[in-house]
Amino acid sequence: MKKIALVFPGQGSQSVGMLDGLTDFPAVLDCVKTANDVLNIDLLSMINNGPAESLNQTQWAQPALLAVSVGIYQTINAQQNIDVPVMAGHSLGEYSALVCAGALSFEAAIDLVHKRGLYMQEAVPAGSGAMAAVLGLDEARVSQACQDAEGSVSPANYNSPGQIVIAGAAEAVEQAGQLCVAAGAKKVMPLAVSVPSHCELMRPAAEQLAVDLKQIRWQKPACQILHNVDVQSHDEAEALQQALVAQLYSPVKWTQTMEAMQSMRIEAVAECGPGKVLSGLFKRFDRQLTVTPLLNSKGIMQILEGTS
Numbered sequence: 012m013k014k015i016a017l018v019f020p021g022q023g024s025q026s027v028g029m030l031d032g033l034t035d036f037p038a039v040l041d042c043v044k045t046a047n048d049v050l051n052i053d054l055l056s057m058i059n060n061g062p063a064e065s066l067n068q069t070q071w072a073q074p075a076l077l078a079v080s081v082g083i084y085q086t087i088n089a090q091q092n093i094d095v096p097v098m099a100g101h102s103l104g105e106y107s108a109l110v111c112a113g114a115l116s117f118e119a120a121i122d123l124v125h126k127r128g129l130y131m132q133e134a135v136p137a138g139s140g141a142m143a144a145v146l147g148l149d150e151a152r153v154s155q156a157c158q159d160a161e162g163s164v165s166p167a168n169y170n171s172p173g174q175i176v177i178a179g180a181a182e183a184v185e186q187a188g189q190l191c192v193a194a195g196a197k198k199v200m201p202l203a204v205s206v207p208s209h210c211e212l213m214r215p216a217a218e219q220l221a222v223d224l225k226q227i228r229w230q231k232p233a234c235q236i237l238h239n240v241d242v243q244s245h246d247e248a249e250a251l252q253q254a255l256v257a258q259l260y261s262p263v264k265w266t267q268t269m270e271a272m273q274s275m276r277i278e279a280v281a282e283c284g285p286g287k288v289l290s291g292l293f294k295r296f297d298r299q300l301t302v303t304p305l306l307n308s309k310g311i312m313q314i315l316e317g318t319s
Contacts, residue, residue, distance in 0.1 A: 024286030032307025039082030147197030
């Protein structure tokens with residue numbers, strides 16, 4: 012069996028009907044039903060029937076993604092011969108990884124990410140923040156464009172070589188995007204998001220989240236988890252809390268995460284959640300890797316049968 016890394020998607024991978032390919036796996040449905048109970052809302056109906064406008068709200072999208080991702084993990088975890096030395100999650104996905112590694116309970120995480128979503132939404136008035144993907148420009152020139160723009164804007168996601176997301180105040184993001192094009196970017200694409208994540212505008216949300224994180228009963232993760240902020244694995248409760256607080260206003264270092272897994276000689280990557288955004292990033296980063304999105308029964312069976 013190949014040495015597998017599990018990665019967990021972040022907000023944006025949710026979609027109405029994302030359980031359609033997972034109906035054969037009771038653990039997934041059980042996790043969503045537990046989230047229903049914790050949040051006292053019919054999240055299952057929202058996932059199955061929409062409307063998309065409700066599911067895409069940050070405070071609902073985050074627990075929905077966490078529930079589905081953890082349910083998929085619980086399904087494959089029944090197979091004991093899978094060697095998973097390392098996990099990582101993109102933004103919200105970091106919480107999924109922590110739950111699956113046993114660092115905190117699923118119920119506590121559902122409540123936590125729901126509050127995280129609310130704090131993020133409240134931190135920036137609707138329409139005043141923005142995010143944009145910059146394609147085909149190196150890190151140094153993207154950073155310089157953000158520095159030259161007027162207002163609060165900075166790199167938010169280092170997703171892959173040649174794909175960097177910037178975030179901040181709407182006008183500043185627009186100006187930085189124009190400067191990126193002038194500097195040679197192939198394209199700048201505004202993203203349809205309700206909050207500008209991983210930038211200084213999220214400091215108020217981070218301060219609120221820090222209070223809730225201190226109330227969590229933390230355990231040592233069962234495997235390495237590479238955190239977005241520093242691409243390091245942490246065991247102590249205080250370090251885990253600090254990484255999650257800083258994550259809200261610091262860039263997601265996903266390119267560096269993929270590089271770290273490459274240096275660990277990871278042979279296969281499985282994206283444990285709906286969608287295949289992270290699978291696409293890994294495939295472009297290292298074409299030698301076996302990459303399997305576990306968004307439906309086909310992908311899950313490939314992992315369980317060891318045929319990926």
